[in-house]
Amino acid sequence: MKPLCTVIRTLLLSVLLPWPSTGKFHVIGPSKPIIAIAGEEAVLSCHLDPIVDAQNMEVRWYRTHPSGLVHNYGKHMELQMPEYHGRTEFLKENIARGQVALRIHPIRPFDEGVYSCFFENSTYNKEAQLEMLVTGSGVAPHIHIEPATTGEVKLTCTSTGWYPEPEVQWRDQQGQRLAPDSDTKTKEENGLFYVKTSITMDKSSSEGVSCHIRNPVLSEEKEVYVSVSGALFPWSWIVGLSVPLGILVVANLSCCILCGVLIYKDMI
The missing domain is CATH 2.60.40.10 (Immunoglobulins)
Incomplete structure (x- = not known):
C-alpha cells in the first residue's frame, strides 16, 4: 500500500x-x-x-x-x-x-x-x-471657394492622411449639420484616406460654415471654419477700390499735363 x-x-x-x-x-x-x-x-x-x-x-x-x-x-x-x-x-x-x-x-x-x-x-x-x-488623423482640412451658379459659391473641403475611413460633416454656426453636395473618401497608395467634400452656399450669406473631419478610433476631430461673405470681401474690396483709384490716377495725370503746358507757355 x-x-x-x-x-x-x-x-x-x-x-x-x-x-x-x-x-x-x-x-x-x-x-x-x-x-x-x-x-x-x-x-x-x-x-x-x-x-x-x-x-x-x-x-x-x-x-x-x-x-x-x-x-x-x-x-x-x-x-x-x-x-x-x-x-x-x-x-x-x-x-x-x-x-x-x-x-x-x-x-x-x-x-x-x-x-x-x-x-x-x-x-x-x-x-x-x-x-x-x-x-491616423490627417492634416488640417482646407477649404477652397469658387463661383458656382449666379449668386452662389461652391466650398470644397479637402484633407489627407486619415485612417481608418473618417467621418465628415459640414456644420453651420449653430452646430447643425448641413447636407453636402458631394462627399468622397479615396484610399491612396499608402493605404491612408484622402477626403474631399463640397457644399453650395448663397454668395450673400452672412452665415459661416465649418468642415469637420473625425477619426472614429481616437475620437479626434479637426476642423476649418470660413465665412462666405468674409472670404469674398477681399475681392469685392479690390474691385470697388479700383474705380476711384483709376479716377484719381487719371486726374493726377491730367493735372501734370496741364501744369506742364502752362510752364511751357511761360517759358515762351
Missing part, C-alpha cells in the same frame, strides 16, 4: 507543479489591442510566466499563419515577409527574464491585425496572440 501512496503522491506533484520538472511556461501578451499611429512606431511586447531565461529559445513573431513571418530571433530571417523588410527590430534587453518586444517602424495601415508571439525551447513551445489597431 505504501508504494502505491508514493506513486499517487508523485503523480499529484507532477500535475500540480509541472513547470520546474518539465520546463513548461505560459506566454503573456497585452490584454487590450495596441493602438498604433500611422507613420510612427509601435512596440509589441510579451513575456514568459514564470520567469524563464529565453536567450537560447527561438522567439518568433508572425501573422495569421506561421509562414507569415514578421521577425525571428536568431535565425530564418530570410523568410521574413517582404512587407516588413527593414521595418522591424527585436528588443531583447530583458530576454534573460523572459521579456521581449518587437518594434515596427514606420507603421502602415497594412500592419493592422492579429500577431502571434511564439517561444520554443528544446522540449516545449507556447504562444500568445495580440491585436494591433492602426489609426
Whole structure:
C-alpha cells in the first residue's frame, strides 16, 4: 500500500507543479489591442510566466499563419515577409527574464491585425496572440471657394492622411449639420484616406460654415471654419477700390499735363 501512496503522491506533484520538472511556461501578451499611429512606431511586447531565461529559445513573431513571418530571433530571417523588410527590430534587453518586444517602424495601415508571439525551447513551445489597431488623423482640412451658379459659391473641403475611413460633416454656426453636395473618401497608395467634400452656399450669406473631419478610433476631430461673405470681401474690396483709384490716377495725370503746358507757355 505504501508504494502505491508514493506513486499517487508523485503523480499529484507532477500535475500540480509541472513547470520546474518539465520546463513548461505560459506566454503573456497585452490584454487590450495596441493602438498604433500611422507613420510612427509601435512596440509589441510579451513575456514568459514564470520567469524563464529565453536567450537560447527561438522567439518568433508572425501573422495569421506561421509562414507569415514578421521577425525571428536568431535565425530564418530570410523568410521574413517582404512587407516588413527593414521595418522591424527585436528588443531583447530583458530576454534573460523572459521579456521581449518587437518594434515596427514606420507603421502602415497594412500592419493592422492579429500577431502571434511564439517561444520554443528544446522540449516545449507556447504562444500568445495580440491585436494591433492602426489609426491616423490627417492634416488640417482646407477649404477652397469658387463661383458656382449666379449668386452662389461652391466650398470644397479637402484633407489627407486619415485612417481608418473618417467621418465628415459640414456644420453651420449653430452646430447643425448641413447636407453636402458631394462627399468622397479615396484610399491612396499608402493605404491612408484622402477626403474631399463640397457644399453650395448663397454668395450673400452672412452665415459661416465649418468642415469637420473625425477619426472614429481616437475620437479626434479637426476642423476649418470660413465665412462666405468674409472670404469674398477681399475681392469685392479690390474691385470697388479700383474705380476711384483709376479716377484719381487719371486726374493726377491730367493735372501734370496741364501744369506742364502752362510752364511751357511761360517759358515762351
